[in-house]
Amino acid sequence: MSNRCLLIVDVQEGLFSTPRYDSKALIARLNRLAARFRAEGSRVIYVQHCGPEGDALHSSEPGHALFSALEPEPDDLRVAKESCDAFLNTSLAATLADLGATQLIVTGFATEFCVDTTIRSALAHGFETIVPEDGHTTADRPHLSARQVIEHHNATWPWLISPVGGAKMMRCADII
Template sequence: MTALLVIDMQAGLFSSPAKRHDAEGVVERINVLIGAVRASRGRIIFIQHNGPAGDDLEPGVPGWDLLPALDREASDMVIRKEACDAFYRTSLLAALRSLGVERLVVTGCCTDFCVDTTIRSAASKDFQIIVAADGHTTADRPHLDAAAIIKHHNYMWENLILPGRPVRVEPTATILNSL
């Protein structure tokens, strides 16, 4: 079974002064993947970051909410986390195992933090991983712009040394053909 992970696509990350690269396009492509994964009887799992008190992602404040433009249904799972790694001290691994998930399609925000950490953690748990090359985003950082960060991470994930289980990094259009 396939599960689509939608990581930290939360209002507080998209309303901050640091603009997210191609935010509207990323949301559109995530929604296309949501529809395709649902049609193939896969599972949609939204990962939601719980920030500390006073943070834009503090539970209950408007910034904590998942983006309203995302195509969500009541049957979708939501896993809340407090660290960059969506597996760390959460029920994600147990949920994936109980559903019989073997393949993860990964999308979300932020490329260089929670998306990267979760991909590497999932790889160590022997999942087949497909990253939507155009389905994750971040903001410019002091030493590198967002587009370069995304390009760099796509390269890194494709070149992780994982014998027998390489990470596939593909555009959404290509992923749609393999679901």
């Protein structure tokens, strides 16, 4: 068993029903990356946002489901969250401790919200954190295009200050 885990954050029907920047290619990269992790004995963890009752991401709603183009396997783990931080009031930290994980590869949606917050939290929790620069996406925003948001965050994450340094940036294909 490896000491690293792949986190796939908020790639859910309710968030991908509207096309996202580079989403088709992103999903293909995430599926390949997940297959590589499973083949080496590393765990894949899908983090799913759970909205309040009546919200499209509530656990009883179709929008809560993993995006249909993902290829999860029965042994993959799932963590439910209710905020942008996949660690806050969730089972993630305990799950990672039980697995002996020391390194996280963080991917998913949305770059500037849940992906960013989870990366910062992972670093604060002392995890060596790798972010595939082509492993996350977002939507166009009123002030910036999705591509600009992604480029900004890819340039910012390596400079974060934490006990283990900033995030290490790589392309999905280079994560072995």
